Amino acid sequence: MKxxxxxxxxxxxxxxxxxxxxxxxxxxxxxxxxxAVGLLFDSTLCVGCKACVTACxxxxxxxxxxxxxxxxxxxxxxxxxxxxxVIKMYKxxxxxxxxxxxxxxxxxxxxxxxxxxxxxxxxxxVQALLKxxxxxxxxxxxxxxxxxxxxxxxxxxxxxxxxxDDPFPExxxxxLCNHLWSENKFSACADVCPTGATLYGPVExxxxxxxxxxxxxxxxxxxxxxxxxxxxxxxxxQKVVKYVDRIYxxxxxxxxxxxxxxxxxxxxxxxxxxxxxxSASVSETIQHTLYSxxxxxxxxxxxxxxxxxxxxxxxxxxxxxxDAHE
Amino acid sequence: MSSYAPVGGRxxxxxxxxxxxxxxxxxxxxxxxxxxxxxxxxxxxxxxxWGIWVVVDIVIGTAFACGGYAMALLVYVFNKGxxxxxxxxxxxxxMFGYTLGGLAVLFDLGRWWNFWHLISxxxxxxxxxxxxxxxxxxxxxxxMWIEFLPAFLEKLGINRxxxxxxxxxxxxxxxxxxxxxxxxxxxxxxxxxxxxMIDPLWQTNMLPLLFVLSAYTMGLSVVIFxxxxxxxxxxxxxxxxxxxxxxxxxxxxxxxYLAIRIGDIIARGExxxxxxNGFLSGMFLVExxxxxxxxxxxxxxxxxxxxALLFVAAVSMLLxxxxxxxxxxxxxxxxxxxxxxxxxxxxxLITIGIISFEILAYIVLAKYLxxxxxxxxxxxxxxxxxx
Numbered sequence: 001m002k003x004x005x006x007x008x009x010x011x012x013x014x015x016x017x018x019x020x021x022x023x024x025x026x027x028x029x030x031x032x033x034x035x036a037v038g039l040l041f042d043s044t045l046c047v048g049c050k051a052c053v054t055a056c057x058x059x060x061x062x063x064x065x066x067x068x069x070x071x072x073x074x075x076x077x078x079x080x081x082x083x084x085x086v087i088k089m090y091k092x093x094x095x096x097x098x099x100x101x102x103x104x105x106x107x108x109x110x111x112x113x114x115x116x117x118x119x120x121x122x123x124x125x126v127q128a129l130l131k132x133x134x135x136x137x138x139x140x141x142x143x144x145x146x147x148x149x150x151x152x153x154x155x156x157x158x159x160x161x162x163x164x165d166d167p168f169p170e171x172x173x174x175x176l177c178n179h180l181w182s183e184n185k186f187s188a189c190a191d192v193c194p195t196g197a198t199l200y201g202p203v204e205x206x207x208x209x210x211x212x213x214x215x216x217x218x219x220x221x222x223x224x225x226x227x228x229x230x231x232x233x234x235x236x237x238q239k240v241v242k243y244v245d246r247i248y249x250x251x252x253x254x255x256x257x258x259x260x261x262x263x264x265x266x267x268x269x270x271x272x273x274x275x276x277x278x279s280a281s282v283s284e285t286i287q288h289t290l291y292s293x294x295x296x297x298x299x300x301x302x303x304x305x306x307x308x309x310x311x312x313x314x315x316x317x318x319x320x321x322x323d324a325h326e
Numbered sequence: 327m328s329s330y331a332p333v334g335g336r337x338x339x340x341x342x343x344x345x346x347x348x349x350x351x352x353x354x355x356x357x358x359x360x361x362x363x364x365x366x367x368x369x370x371x372x373x374x375x376w377g378i379w380v381v382v383d384i385v386i387g388t389a390f391a392c393g394g395y396a397m398a399l400l401v402y403v404f405n406k407g408x409x410x411x412x413x414x415x416x417x418x419x420x421m422f423g424y425t426l427g428g429l430a431v432l433f434d435l436g437r438w439w440n441f442w443h444l445i446s447x448x449x450x451x452x453x454x455x456x457x458x459x460x461x462x463x464x465x466x467x468x469x470m471w472i473e474f475l476p477a478f479l480e481k482l483g484i485n486r487x488x489x490x491x492x493x494x495x496x497x498x499x500x501x502x503x504x505x506x507x508x509x510x511x512x513x514x515x516x517x518x519x520x521x522x523m524i525d526p527l528w529q530t531n532m533l534p535l536l537f538v539l540s541a542y543t544m545g546l547s548v549v550i551f552x553x554x555x556x557x558x559x560x561x562x563x564x565x566x567x568x569x570x571x572x573x574x575x576x577x578x579x580x581x582x583y584l585a586i587r588i589g590d591i592i593a594r595g596e597x598x599x600x601x602x603n604g605f606l607s608g609m610f611l612v613e614x615x616x617x618x619x620x621x622x623x624x625x626x627x628x629x630x631x632x633x634a635l636l637f638v639a640a641v642s643m644l645l646x647x648x649x650x651x652x653x654x655x656x657x658x659x660x661x662x663x664x665x666x667x668x669x670x671x672x673x674x675l676i677t678i679g680i681i682s683f684e685i686l687a688y689i690v691l692a693k694y695l696x697x698x699x700x701x702x703x704x705x706x707x708x709x710x711x712x713x
Contacts, residue, residue: 064558162372
């Protein structure tokens with residue numbers, strides 16, 4: 001084949017690809033679902049009792065890790081296949097005052113954030129991780145899972161956990177206790193929380209409640225709902241602590257369905273400082289630009305087939321005599 | 327007769343015995359892995375859940391196996407027929423590299439018995455970069471076995487089928503160029519979703535382009551590497567003139583790669599990280615040096631006609647591409663201070679065992695199948711005992 005023909009082919013393919021890429025919109029963040037449910041965690045209300053850690057384990061059939069003398073106190077410090085929810089403590093200097101950054105302390109809940117546009121769902125090659133189209137709960141199906149752990153690696157919050165010491169491992173993460181819904185129950189961590197630090201409900205209402213709290217003046221007394229924001233149940237009246245002016249999860253990484261309030265800056269408590277654009281949307285934009293409808297690969301393949309056909313005639317594996325009597 | 331011929335010679339040699347032994351050790355360790363789980367033999371954890379089995383066996387392994395891809399593009403698309411003698415040996419190495427990379431995936435998959443979900447439409451997630459990689463690698467392995475089939479058929483004397491297959495071969499050659507372009511770039515895209523967990527010197531939307539460019543250049547380099555080793559090990563004629571010619575393509579590609587790599591870092595305003603980033607700055611500079619060494623070596627025509635210098639340049643390029651992948655996926659990847667990773671000894675032994683098996687199988691097949699280009703003079707098959 002002549003070089004000129006090849007160049008023509010290349011130019012043609014590139015033009016076709018450019019047309020294809022042009023027609024593919026950059027994928028923006030997935031929008032919040034109107035029926036999304038989630039949690040609101042208010043660090044200023046959390047007293048660190050860890051009742052939620054125990055309740056979570058009981059609701060999800062996990063092994064408790066309790067000392068014999070304090071059977072109510074689960075010792076679990078880190079997320080693992082046996083712990084889908086833990087409470088972590090922030091400490092600075094002489095930890096004298098709660099919810100203060102310097103010489104203070106605070107509690108932080110760690111469990112699946114149920115991202116609006118989750119990386120784990122985007123990367124899973126076999127749809128083992130899915131985001132429910134109505135509630136937005138990020139679910140896991142072990143029967144589909146191949147155990148590649150792309151979800152584990154890609155989660156910006158390091159949530160999914162995997163059993164490395166099990167020949168039949170699974171991914172373990174909070175699924176918002178969606179298995180309890182049929183019994184008219186909801187997330188065990190929120191259900192059991194004595195102060196309302198963890199609150200369950202529709203994300204829209206949780207967001208409104210979070211905004212109400214951050215707009216209050218520190219020292220003002222208000223009532224904090226408990227368990228389920230729609231349940232009209234209230235904990236005790238309490239003075240408002242000075243909040244950091246940010247609702248974590250409103251925009252971080254494209255937003256999450258677990259929202260967080262705190263008196264101590266979130267990055268000090270180990271929460272990542274994420275772009276507002278979700279990583280999934282960046283990755284999928286590249287992927288869809290190249291592969292949407294498999295048009296670009298098809299065009300290139302057609303070009304390659306034509307070129308290869310001509311050029312294999314020029315030099316085959318066969319010697320001339322053999323070609324002659326074909 | 328085809329223009330390729332078996333090398334012949336004894337099978338049991340010190341080299342093959344050592345390779346077999348290393349492979350045996352890895353089989354033993356893999357049995358433990360399947361009985362007791364991944365943690366029994368590896369240091370993988372939830373921060374670094376992908377270790378050397380993914381980065382070395384699969385990502386670097388398949389880049390080393392890009393020789394077939396590189397030669398096919400050069401010979402059948404750019405019509406550089408003079409390199410035709412290098413195609414089949416490159417294809418054999420690629421076929422093994424990819425087949426074993428695919429098998430290595432099985433050792434690493436936690437729920438390996440479900441691996442077929444990757445190619446079952448009921449489970450497809452077309453948004454997933456890994457789905458693209460998995461499906462594409464699977465197809466490419468099949469395509470390569472078909473491309474290599476004529477060598478088996480020739481050995482078995484099934485000539486009619488071989489001729490028919492050869493007539494349709496252009497279809498598989500075309501697929502054999504498209505598929506690696508797709509998944510080698512996707513291996514780069516796969517890291518984009520990690521966002522800020524990867525240092526800005528490595529994290530970029532250019533990852534797919536940089537990965538496919540470096541994989542292709544590694545493919546050309548591995549052809550020089552293998553041809554040099556084959557010439558030495560099988561006591562064959564050197565193909566230095568041909569390889570020297572091809573090395574100019576390598577230089578050009580490295581320069582394009584470096585221009586994109588550095589240009590992208592400047593465009594994103596991260597240039598100062600090249601010196602202000604501590605250990606990672608050091609790793610970046612070592613990487614750059616390894617890419618530059620082949621460029622500097624291969625500048626003069628005299629160097630390009632030296633078998634030894636060509637070999638050094640090829641090795642440097644292979645190390646550069648490997649380090650680029652290790653840095654992107656492990657060194658520059660930071661899941662948080664509570665996690666650390668360095669491969670365990672059994673983990674490394676399994677990787678070494680797989681590579682040993684690959685080399686062993688290459689030697690065996692090159693001895694018994696028409697793979698290497700036929701020597702011009704007779705009698706070259708006399709000295710074969712070194713491998």
